[in-house]
Amino acid sequence: MAETQLNTSFHDVCRRLLENVERKSPDLADGVMTVAADQYRDSGQWRREMERIFLKMPLLSALSCDLPDAGDFMSYVMAGRPLLIVRGDDGQVRSFLNICRHRGARLTDEPCGNASRFVCPYHSWAYDSRGQLIGLPDRQIFGETSIDGLIPLPTIERSGAVFTSLDPQAAFDLDEWLGDMAASLKALRLNELFAYRKTTTLASPNWKLAADGYLDGYHIGYLHKNSIGAKAITNRNTYDLFGPHVRIGFANKRTHEIENLPPERWDLAACMSLVHFVFPNVSISGGHGDTLMLSRLFPGPSVAESTTVQYQYFRTPVEGALLEEAEAKRVAYEEVVRDEDCATIFGIEEALPAMDSSPIVFGRNEPGNQRLHEYIAQVTS
Numbered sequence: 001m002a003e004t005q006l007n008t009s010f011h012d013v014c015r016r017l018l019e020n021v022e023r024k025s026p027d028l029a030d031g032v033m034t035v036a037a038d039q040y041r042d043s044g045q046w047r048r049e050m051e052r053i054f055l056k057m058p059l060l061s062a063l064s065c066d067l068p069d070a071g072d073f074m075s076y077v078m079a080g081r082p083l084l085i086v087r088g089d090d091g092q093v094r095s096f097l098n099i100c101r102h103r104g105a106r107l108t109d110e111p112c113g114n115a116s117r118f119v120c121p122y123h124s125w126a127y128d129s130r131g132q133l134i135g136l137p138d139r140q141i142f143g144e145t146s147i148d149g150l151i152p153l154p155t156i157e158r159s160g161a162v163f164t165s166l167d168p169q170a171a172f173d174l175d176e177w178l179g180d181m182a183a184s185l186k187a188l189r190l191n192e193l194f195a196y197r198k199t200t201t202l203a204s205p206n207w208k209l210a211a212d213g214y215l216d217g218y219h220i221g222y223l224h225k226n227s228i229g230a231k232a233i234t235n236r237n238t239y240d241l242f243g244p245h246v247r248i249g250f251a252n253k254r255t256h257e258i259e260n261l262p263p264e265r266w267d268l269a270a271c272m273s274l275v276h277f278v279f280p281n282v283s284i285s286g287g288h289g290d291t292l293m294l295s296r297l298f299p300g301p302s303v304a305e306s307t308t309v310q311y312q313y314f315r316t317p318v319e320g321a322l323l324e325e326a327e328a329k330r331v332a333y334e335e336v337v338r339d340e341d342c343a344t345i346f347g348i349e350e351a352l353p354a355m356d357s358s359p360i361v362f363g364r365n366e367p368g369n370q371r372l373h374e375y376i377a378q379v380t381s
Ligand code: FES
Pocket: 100, 101, 102, 103, 104, 105, 120, 121, 122, 123, 124, 125
């Protein structure tokens, strides 16, 4: 018989979920935590979060399958910085500021595409897929002035994911940054995915209110009882805290099916749900089965605003009948997150001014949220 390659870390999550169902408790934090409401509405606090977190730390900026071929690119504005991520003609993924070295015009406004070179729309300066300046009209007019290529940003591609720091001077150690989250991301086999190119963009309030939703295993069977939570056994979650990153396991009504089966026969995709929160702004939902949804949170432009973009991925190329399935999933997630999650957190955003004497409470069953706020407090104080 052929060897069965067990994905041991996810099997372990499933085993722990079953234990939690049987003992009727999720994994618990040591204590209850409170966070003052002004932490979500103070502009000074928000600026420190942008400067010390979003503009400094490595961000999961793309999946490799967003840029499978030479010349494939993605562009977006993250925390006020226009970002261009490109797979060069040498196969290497690089990130740049999407800013022309002449007078700063944006090179492309397309969210994704393929280009062997980027020609600035303003005066036609041209850059290749490695960011080098390869042509400008009437070069002699600029005399001996040395003119550089695009401003590169530190970038590492690893196990199917691309990490970028928005600070051109930053040096980061990805092993140190991810810790044990690296092995769990590797187990998701992100490098074997195919992107469904159509994404969903949703308005959301303060970015931490949205991130709190990404990290919340407690609400699934309540807020989503008629949608994605219908099959869940709520509040029996596993939580793995990997530095600022969090992995959440969700039990569902089929979790008990593993009880009398050998691990190689467990249907993990049917028996549990899984979320990887990669600090500070990416949630990967699923991936232990055939599909995966990635949500990327864009903070700002003010303390009370953010945007969430949802991306769908599959284990096989998204064509033929799978296109319909992908579109149906996209629409379903859009409705759930817009009408349930976003509607709820916009309500909290509106309530914050009235909550000055009533802090936000995170119970022992919300260790992921506790970790988020502990870590942010530590780096912004
Ligand atoms: S600003 Fe780009 S060519 Fe002038």
